[in-house]
Amino acid sequence: MTDWLLDGLLVFALLATAASALLSRDLFRAVVVFIAFGLLMAVAWVRLQAPDIALAEAAIGAGLTGVLLLDAVSHLGNKRQTALRQTRGSHRQGSDQS
Amino acid sequence: MIRALRTCFIALACIAFSAVLGASIWVIAGDPGQGNLSQLLSENMSRSGVEHPVTAVLLNFRSYDTLLEIGVLVIAGIAGISMSKTTSLEDPELRTSDPLLYALQRWFIPLMLVLAGYLLWAGADRPGGAFQAGAVLAATGVLMRLGGIPMEFLRPGLLLRLGLALGFSVFLLAAVVSVIGGDAFLAYPPGMAKPLILVIESVLTLSIAMVLLALFVSAPVNDAEDPEEGDPS
């Protein structure tokens, strides 16, 4: 029974993080939530008796992808504040980060 | 208004998609399973040269998948470095001067290196293997990179390209070596399976780490570009 509860909670958390990663207004937060999602996925793999995937997910899925995306977000964010070509792109970005 | 309608429509379609998919899964789950594959797998484990079934599948039974997959990784690496600028590594802006990170780095890097080595070594008989080890290694590299440690070998020079190619080439050579003996492509010579797999795993770890790291650092600041075809410029 506890197992079921745990699985249920985990699934719920997975779906919730996935949804909020996509719907979150702030891109930085979205990526952070996505990393959390990756860690939850790793737990899910453990629950599915797949420790190999769990390791890989933790290292690659959550770790590297997360860092990669975080770096990209900061780069895109940074750029936007100091961008020389702000005029060209800003109106499109506005809706994403405001 | 149209935007909202569209969103609604797409949302509905996606919900319907999930529902149909779920129903399908339910139906398939209701069917008695056909799979005798894991049984077949355990029967053949002894011939695979390793004890851990996932590693056996990855590097022996379905090694062609893995070979091509490393190819995919190398492609991504190539495409990545084809867009990078040589001097980006010295870009001081990219250095983080966070003291916390610095402290972390001093303690973490050796730890992570050890972890990577352990994962690689563990792959033969329990969970772990080249990918996990490579990823950890890459993560270490990322950490070092963020700490501002210059990594000369990551410049898009011959060294980097050698690093990219190393794991893949070794794997490919191992794949073709059996052909000389008249065997199929990717068949390991009898008795050589274990050492070969071990060698392949070690170089793959290096290569995977290298590719991921290269992709991480290939910042898109190359201003030169090709004119579009037909542009008079």
Added chain:
Amino acid sequence: MTLEQWLPVFALMISLAASLVIFALPETGYVRRTSVNLGAAVLKLVVVIVMVWGVFHGVNYGVSFTMLPGVTFVLRADALSMMFAGLSAVLWLLTTIYAVGYLEDSPNRRRFFGFFSLCVASTMGIALAGNLFTFFLFYEMLTLSTYPLVVHRGTEKALRAGRTYLIYTLTGGAVLLFAIAWLHSLAGDLSFRDGGHFVDADPDIHRSLILIFILLVAGLGVKAALFPLHGWLPQAMVAPAPVSALLHAVAVVKAGAFGIVRVVYDVYGVEASSALGLLAPLSWLAAFTILYASTRALWQVDLKRRLAFSTISQVSYIILGIALAGPLAAVGGLVHLLHQGIMKITLFFCAGNYAETLGIHRIDEMDGAGQRMPGTSVAFTIGAFGMIGAPPLAGFITKWVMGSGALAVNMDWVILVLVGSSLLNAAYFLPIVHRLWFREVKGAWPEERHWGRLETSPWLFWPPLLTAVVTVVIGVLASLPFSPLSWAELIVLREYAP
């Protein structure tokens, strides 16, 4: 492979090879290009003559191989093919000579002669095709290779005409392909056979057969310029004169008419077609086209346009002759395939001469041209009288034989059509002849050029005269063996008594 198998391939390949060689030669290689052109034309004429001789003596020329599952590529020569092949071989030689003179110092000659030879190769293929599939192959090749000729001048008007030409012919080709594919799935791979394939067809497929026939005629009728589908031909007049000559006299319109003859004779069979009730409507359509186009010709002021409408009208004679379903009428129709070719090419050569030498394009500019260019004008006059049907010229033979044929199958109304058409022909040709000889020159010619002794370049001068002479000769000597008339009788004999 034996010689019998090789000859048709050879006949086809000569022009094809000539075309490729011409494309490979540099634009400036004037002498080499001309010699390749003329050499190939003469060679081909020889091959065709050999084959005509052979066919007369009952030799079976032919080669076939499987091209696709269930479809064969067949080249073979029968009496009908040799009629068309002979026409194209003779006229190719003359037109080449003419074109060399006509295009002197104009740009893009390599392109022109390359496609010109390709066009003749396609015509040869059409003549020698042994089934509908092979026929279609070359029929479409003809469409493609004539397009660059039509738009050769590259002016806005030429490009527009080219577009019209393509819209008509490619649509026609698509309809034709649909019909051929349908027929193929219904009855399999049908090679052309005297007497046709559907004499005792299953009544269940009658309805499909009728529909297919309509589609076939519609597809072929575009090139044959049958009444509602003739719109491209007058527009295509912008092409250079040799192209117009070829288009009207040999290649394009004749390919359509020839195809209809093939369908009626060698696919369906005359008997089956008339049993299915297909020929009577076809004859009405042909008769209407004859009268309609002749009437339209009356109002044209541009010489080449008037000739174009005349072509539309004359080609329908061929179809009318076939559709009357009597042996004698058929002879009249078939012989017109040749007669009209010779006469019309004469007229177009002359029109080209007037345009090239004096800059004349419109009929009202022609006053007194007979004095400046007597040779050309004599040729033109002979051609015009031939068209009208004055004895003893070629056109007279056609009309006479066809008229007798119509009476023989109790289709008296055809006589009215023939007479009406002749009157109309006279009405649009005689005023031109009158202007040529009996009007005074109005003043300076629009753009006059001089060539010394002759009235025009010798390359331009001799071909129309030669064809004019042929017009007279084939009329006078119609009853000799190997004359067009005798040959047409041979074809009809083989069709009606297979």
Added chain:
Amino acid sequence: MTLWLMAGLLFTPLAWAVLTLLTDFVWGRRVTWVGILVQVFVSLGLWLTVAQNGGFYYDLGGWGAPLGIELRVDGLAVTFVLLTAAVASACGLHAGVYIDRHKSWHRYFWPLFWFLWSGLNAVWLGGDLFNLYVGLELISLSAVGLVALGGNANALRASIRYLLAALLGSLAYLLGVALIYGQFGTLSIAGVVLWLDSHSASAGPGLALALMVTGLALKTALFPLHRWLPPAHGIAKSPVSALLSALVVKASFYIAARLWLAFGESLGNQAAAQAVGFMGSAAVIWGSWLACKQVQLKQVVAYSSVAQIGYLFLLFPLTYSVSDSISLQAQQGITLQVISHALAKAAMFLAAGNLILSVGSSRVDALAGVSRFLPFSLFSFGLAGVSLMSLPPSGGFAAKWLLLQASLGSGQWWWALVLLAGGLLSAAYLFRIYRASFAEIPETDQFFHPSKSLEVIPMVLALMALGLGFVSEQVLSVMALPFAEEGAP
């Protein structure tokens, strides 16, 4: 011998990818020449072997089907391997001259090119669903890399869009694979077919087939999912466009067709087959229409690909619940269409590249007068166009004829109308280009003459497309060869 050939076929492209990664552009070109020679030789040898002895299953690593990965080496597969060898070597040779060797990033063209080639071979021979997925990704990623290589913002936008579409398509395919594995417990296509033959089908895996076909249709750019294709194919360098249009889209279609022919009868249904056929028809009409509207030369050619891809999907209705002979006719027709389109489209893109190079502008109306100065490339373009318009005697015509026969024979005459209308529409957009080139306007003597080797390559390809019509019987007979089934699980 066969073992050597197979190993050579699998090993060479991957090995050359690594080799060229280590060299610069010029050396990479030389190395590539050798590789092309080897690869053509090996492909030809394999083709001849199969033509003589029939097809076979090749167990990779010595592990048989359900556990390991087996390659299905049959007549169709080796024909496509040979086709790939022909088209890819043409593109490779062309690229070696065409691409500017002074730009440092162009050295990465070669490894990507070779990876693409190895991915294509993996797909043609693949008999394992998951392995096909990896092969597809190999192709997609290298293709995206090639499109993006050194590109400006527009090229990057096109390649990002391409990448996203390809990834979504792969995921849909992978989802189907997951369901198939869940149902049948095997990844081998032959194994699934074997199971389907002995059991009645259930409803579950139907969705799997639908997902896989949809995903692959997205990667093939079937009509409503085609939007990524024209920008990517239009903006890439001409040799790359040629590779993409000729081979890359065919790979995903090939998998879809194989899956449909293997599982369609049990897992598909009539409505789905007709729907796919309808989308194919819509692609033919809509793609051609848009091709007529484009002002850029390469965009016209790219939209033409959208239209031509539509024909391919007529395979689905024409093979579903029809007699065996008609199904065979349709399969043969589609095969010819794939081959002739690959040859013709490659020729066309390469020729278009030459034309653009020559007139210095990529607009259609800039071609005025070019027929006088660059007749050779224009002629190649025209010959390739003959095949695209499916006019005789080209391979495209042979394909159309077989498809017409199949559609009339199965009573589905509406596809025949689509085929005819498509032919006319393709004539409309192609003659627009010829028309522009025939126009005579003064002061157009400023043409750059590309080197002869650039002009010869598209001509060879175009002639192959044209001549295919005459040898289609021979080509098709190799595909109908007996297949040694003993290797099947």
Added chain:
Amino acid sequence: MTPSLLYAMAGAVLCGIGLFGLLRLSHLLRKLLAFNIMGSGVFLIMVGLPQHHVGPDPVPQALVLTGIVVAIAATALAVVLIRRYYHQSGMASLEGEADSREGGPL
């Protein structure tokens, strides 16, 4: 119903969420997130569904490992492309194209 099946079902929902994100969101990095989420869903189905019948099954686990590596390769490539695109055009979405007559979700 086993836990495996539960995870497979969760995978189905994740696929739906990911698909929605891929189609609807315009920011390229968000599209990439959506792709990864959808991929995770597919992987869950891939492992969960067979394990419902037979318990732990190493074959799909190995496949998913391969899949994860392919996904990271694709993601990394996409990030490089997006960053470069952003650098050159100042835009982080595909919309607002001037020259394309047919802008669309993909």
